[in-house]
Amino acid sequence: MIAIGKKQTLEASRNAAAGMYLVDKKGNEVLLPNKYVPKSLRVGELLEVFIYNDSEDRPVATTIVPLIELGGFAFLKVNQVSSFGAFMDWGMEKDLLVPSKEQDDKMEEGQSYVVHMFLDESTNRLVGSSKIKKYLVNENMTLEVGKPASAMIFDDTPLGYLAIVNNEHKGLIYHNEVFGKLRMGEILTVYIKKIKEGGEIDLSLQKIGFKHVDDQTERILELLKHNKGFLNLSDNSSPEEIQSRLQVSKKVFKKAIGILYKQKKVRIEEDGVYLINLNRGPRKF
Numbered sequence: 001m002i003a004i005g006k007k008q009t010l011e012a013s014r015n016a017a018a019g020m021y022l023v024d025k026k027g028n029e030v031l032l033p034n035k036y037v038p039k040s041l042r043v044g045e046l047l048e049v050f051i052y053n054d055s056e057d058r059p060v061a062t063t064i065v066p067l068i069e070l071g072g073f074a075f076l077k078v079n080q081v082s083s084f085g086a087f088m089d090w091g092m093e094k095d096l097l098v099p100s101k102e103q104d105d106k107m108e109e110g111q112s113y114v115v116h117m118f119l120d121e122s123t124n125r126l127v128g129s130s131k132i133k134k135y136l137v138n139e140n141m142t143l144e145v146g147k148p149a150s151a152m153i154f155d156d157t158p159l160g161y162l163a164i165v166n167n168e169h170k171g172l173i174y175h176n177e178v179f180g181k182l183r184m185g186e187i188l189t190v191y192i193k194k195i196k197e198g199g200e201i202d203l204s205l206q207k208i209g210f211k212h213v214d215d216q217t218e219r220i221l222e223l224l225k226h227n228k229g230f231l232n233l234s235d236n237s238s239p240e241e242i243q244s245r246l247q248v249s250k251k252v253f254k255k256a257i258g259i260l261y262k263q264k265k266v267r268i269e270e271d272g273v274y275l276i277n278l279n280r281g282p283r284k285f
Helices: 210-226 239-246 250-262
Strands: 007-016 019-023 029-033 046-053 059-062 073-082 085-089 096-099 112-120 125-129 148-156 160-165 169-174 187-195 201-204 266-269 272-275
Touching (some): 007 029, 029 046, 046 125, 096 112, 112 148, 160 187, 160 201, 169 187, 210 239, 210 250, 210 272, 239 250, 250 266
Parallel strands (some): 029 059
Antiparallel strands (some): 007 019, 019 029, 046 059, 085 096, 112 125, 148 160, 148 187, 160 169, 266 272
16 A cells, blocks of 8 residues: 655556546555646656545545645644544645644644644544654754754743754754744754753754854944944943844854954944944944
8 A cells, every 4th residue: 555644756557537546666556536637647657746545534646735744743723623633724625633632732723733743553544743742752863063953943931942853853942042032833944052961952043153153243244334334232232232133142242243353344432333444434223
């Protein structure tokens, strides 16, 4: 039997009244209903399709691209709630069921949640779960400190935001390192800040160490050039003001300004930072 829940490239095998049968390399067939059969498709040609169970729980192919695949995570909206679960919109004709026992918190109609999709072996049906943590494993990781990774935000805790890292691990972004608010289901590029002995992963939204400082140095230099050579932030400015205006910590700001000062590109005054060798008068930033 052709595995369900994934996109696959199959060969058009034979025509039928209900549609086109597709076949994999092992000779397993699945029906592509007429409404999904491209007019140009001919027997012997290859086609990428998604396999799932139709309303009668029969494996069927479709050319529709779903919002989530088997083993994946996505931020989905609840279309309907019943006594035995919530039905999520995953871009298919048949909604994805998240059984009540697989809900981390009771789901509400019209709300969206981060969901994991798995195959219920007892029914051979694709189902969802919002109990994200139990599907994340922080073992046998190939992550490296300082390297980038993909992350999806799935929870907001008192300590920070929990994120799904590279679709398989759990990581944390501390609140005091976030300038603004992150949204549930938001997908970001993060950097591995620390991997602790127990496998816990600390994440950063900025590059680690001097790579981040170098980026901010160039950014501040560009701000000065576009602001007639003046930036009214200084060592006397509060960390909150610097964070609000530049989205960096005061520590990073001071390091970046220090680099520009050593490079003799700026001069530092009580009222702010001035770009050297710019003949235009200053104006407030």
